[in-house]
Amino acid sequence: MAPDATGRAVGGADHWIDSLPQAVLLTDAGLVTRVNAAAARLWGVPQERASGRPVLEVVRRHTLETLLERGGELELEVTGRTLRCTATRDGRHGALIVEDVTEHRRREAELREATAVLSHEFRTPVAALRGVLEALEYDMPRDLAQNFVRQGLQETERLARLAEDLAVGFRPTRARTLPLAEAFARAERLLTADLSARRASVTFGQDHLVRADPDKLLQVLLNLIENALKYGPPAQPIEVQTHERGTWIEVSVLDRGTPIPDTESLFKAHTRGRTATGQGSGMGLYIVRSIVHGWGGQAWAERRGDANAFCFTLPGVGGIG
The missing domain is CATH 3.30.565.10 (Histidine kinase-like ATPase, C-terminal domain)
Incomplete structure (x- = not known):
């Protein structure tokens, strides 16, 4: 069954909302009508006590109160956690959804760092290959040319391994x-x-x-x-x-x-x-x-x-x- 603007299922139970990992707060004319279990844990307010109270008394942040009034999305840093907050309005009814994206942001930062590291590591074999190719442009004894070719193949292998790391992530050390x-x-x-x-x-x-x-x-x-x-x-x-x-x-x-x-x-x-x-x-x-x-x-x-x-x-x- 579809929920109404307060989040309660029309003609049925609304227990589904408590199974959501996101914190959900629903309002009617500026008063809280419902918080799910995740929201109760986030703001430390029992679900039964939150109902009927002004939004600010529950969320205790003017930023979130304003977000609910206007609608939109923002991210907050709260006690070392990154929270993505999304608010929607439909007339007098409103909904605030808060998701903890700390781990997601951490993985993004690690990916940026890994990309920077791999980019730096690519420079050495690329420079070595450039030197090999420049040397091979000139006539030289066969033995010396073969030595340059071996060196180039060795650096090509390094590049291949780095490319694999870039494609599938860092593997255990070899x-x-x-x-x-x-x-x-x-x-x-x-x-x-x-x-x-x-x-x-x-x-x-x-x-x-x-x-x-x-x-x-x-x-x-x-x-x-x-x-x-x-x-x-x-x-x-x-x-x-x-x-x-x-x-x-x-x-x-x-x-x-x-x-x-x-x-x-x-x-x-x-x-x-x-x-x-x-x-x-x-x-x-x-x-x-x-x-x-x-x-x-x-x-x-x-x-x-x-x-x-x-x-x-x-x-x-x-x-x-």
């Missing part, structure tokens, strides 16, 4: 045991052009067996070494140190840049250092920390002597299981 030297060699190869342009060099510390997603580990290394190239002085060596910390391996990227006053803020999304110049999304270190936290490690920055050290930890094979 972790395996690998020597750090493998990731170091891959990062150095991809950064050859940047190192040459900055007349810089990079040295790597002792090798260790670790457990990580090779692509994510590479992304962390590339972000940290690229930052050292951008913000450290030109023609200065970049040092990548490794240390055992119990069952964890600590990797630190050191540059001789000027001291950074507030290192913790650099790891927040869309944040860049005060002295940063040129284009940048401010997502690099946020991505680093997100990836490292994904395998249970820590990421931070500190001053070590005359160098800035950007550090992270990852599981050594001794800590597996």
Whole structure:
């Protein structure tokens, strides 16, 4: 049976309204005629006491009272929750529907953040592929050309995996045991052009067996070494140190840049250092920390002597299981 303007079913019971997850308040000439169970919980007013009272006494917000008078829709932030409020009017009768959309808004924010992260991650393999294609335009020995082709195929695989993540969401990490030297060699190869342009060099510390997603580990290394190239002085060596910390391996990227006053803020999304110049999304270190936290490690920055050290930890094979 269809309900009338007060929400009561004509010729039948109106228990259906109490099964709705949304809070529903019905009015007649400015007085409350009905609140459902969700509304009673939201405003802390028993259903029997709400009937016959002015709207303001029940909802206790002038914003909602005005919304009911005019009709329309708005969102309210109430004690950490996001409420979508919709009001309709039909002559002297009115209805206010309030839906908790906190989780929906949270998922939207996560999707925006994930999109920003993936966009940032796409840049590295795209840049590497551009370099490979530009190199292949020139005549070169067959062995060297084949090496460029292999590198291009490797980066194409990375792009394919990123595209899969973009299509179906983040999947569990593809972790395996690998020597750090493998990731170091891959990062150095991809950064050859940047190192040459900055007349810089990079040295790597002792090798260790670790457990990580090779692509994510590479992304962390590339972000940290690229930052050292951008913000450290030109023609200065970049040092990548490794240390055992119990069952964890600590990797630190050191540059001789000027001291950074507030290192913790650099790891927040869309944040860049005060002295940063040129284009940048401010997502690099946020991505680093997100990836490292994904395998249970820590990421931070500190001053070590005359160098800035950007550090992270990852599981050594001794800590597996």
